[in-house]
Amino acid sequence: MSKAELVTVVVPTYDRPKLLRRAVQTVAEQTYDRIELVIVDDCSPVPASDVLSEFDPSLEAVTIVRHDANRGANVARNTGLHKARGEYVAFLDDDDCWDERKIEKQANAFGRAPESVGVVYTGVEHVDENMQTNAVLTPQVEGAVTKRLLYGNFLETFSVAMIERELCERVGGLDERFPSWQDWEFFLRLSLWCRFLAVPEPLVVRHNRPNGQLSHDYDRKTEVTAPLFREVVRPIAAELDDIDWTTVDASLEYHLGRAAMRNGRYSAARRHFGRAIRQHPLEVPYYVYLVAAFGGKRTHRPIQRIKRRLVRYGQ
Structure with a gap:
């Protein structure tokens, strides 16, 4: 260029x-x-x-x-x-x-x-x-x-x-x-x-402003975004080698669980993380966030701080 x-x-x-x-x-x-x-x-x-x-x-x-x-x-x-x-x-x-x-x-x-x-x-x-x-x-x-x-x-x-x-x-x-x-x-x-x-x-x-971004809108994610995303993504995944749809879907459940936690919907978050674990039981972060969701704000905030430190150091 x-x-x-x-x-x-x-x-x-x-x-x-x-x-x-x-x-x-x-x-x-x-x-x-x-x-x-x-x-x-x-x-x-x-x-x-x-x-x-x-x-x-x-x-x-x-x-x-x-x-x-x-x-x-x-x-x-x-x-x-x-x-x-x-x-x-x-x-x-x-x-x-x-x-x-x-x-x-x-x-x-x-x-x-x-x-x-x-x-x-x-x-x-x-x-x-x-x-x-x-x-x-x-x-x-x-x-x-x-x-x-x-x-x-x-x-x-x-x-x-x-x-x-x-x-x-x-x-x-x-x-x-x-x-x-x-x-x-x-x-x-x-x-x-x-x-x-x-x-x-x-x-x-x-x-990052509290509740100031569309990405924090949990209800729209579950009712509109996630079904549309699955509709778009599933045919793409089917065309690729070495892609298991259940692991992709587990990742979507994980992201929905994270969105639920950001909105204080801890019961919904536990359901999403539970589904993610059932589909892909070897993914450690799913268990970490499931445990955090049981503690509500008391455990969510420490998990966020740990995640930020890991991200900062490239882990």
């Missing part, structure tokens, strides 16, 4: 004016020369154009598109894709931030990569509401990653990825039916067409 190629940054937003200004500022501060910014306002009460009226980033182009009704984040991302002119697309959630070198480092990685690479992603630093770092995730997975993605979204968020725009179009864009796990499902479909490459640095800051 030469430095002359255009990168389109797509920022979907809804009713978070302060966070939007912060996110856009980190786009404006990028060290890469050619960036166009497409902001998709999903019918915010205060239009994004008003929020950014005094903001004049030195980018190649800035476009603000406003939906006439709230249609959801994936629809907003697809709107941004339709407007994109760049060779590559980078999504940025409005509550996340970028290191100023993110796009440049990803562009350089694409320039060194073989043609089979269609996604370059970075690591993530998680910070809490007090701006304290509670986890730093450094990428370790590269190449053909479909099997790995069947068991979990190791990229974590749209905000880490730079993707070939033509590849986004080839897979049909984002599936607008998903209220959560949208990024996981999208990355999985992309992985069927290309290889992934990692920039092993935490160049995205993800702000």
Whole structure:
């Protein structure tokens, strides 16, 4: 990838004016020369154009598109894709931030990569509401990653990825039916067409706010997301060698159990972890979280702290 190629940054937003200004500022501060910014306002009460009226980033182009009704984040991302002119697309959630070198480092990685690479992603630093770092995730997975993605979204968020725009179009864009796990499902479909490459640095800051993210909505995960995800994933798993569907389904139950715990639904969490163990009894973390779910908040919080330490040291 030469430095002359255009990168389109797509920022979907809804009713978070302060966070939007912060996110856009980190786009404006990028060290890469050619960036166009497409902001998709999903019918915010205060239009994004008003929020950014005094903001004049030195980018190649800035476009603000406003939906006439709230249609959801994936629809907003697809709107941004339709407007994109760049060779590559980078999504940025409005509550996340970028290191100023993110796009440049990803562009350089694409320039060194073989043609089979269609996604370059970075690591993530998680910070809490007090701006304290509670986890730093450094990428370790590269190449053909479909099997790995069947068991979990190791990229974590749209905000880490730079993707070939033509590849986004080839897979049909984002599936607008998903209220959560949208990024996981999208990355999985992309992985069927290309290889992934990692920039092993935490160049995205993800702000974890209690109950502030769709990923924390347990009911929608169980009623809508999980059935849809199984519908999409099962045919993919069936086409791959050495994949046992029960182990994949056990992993989904584990993720649902984690979502239940984050929402304080400890009885539901125990059911999910129990199902995961019945399907895949050799996976130690399932037992750890099942025990934690019996203790409610008293054991959930210590488990979270232990997990963060393990993640921080790459375990």
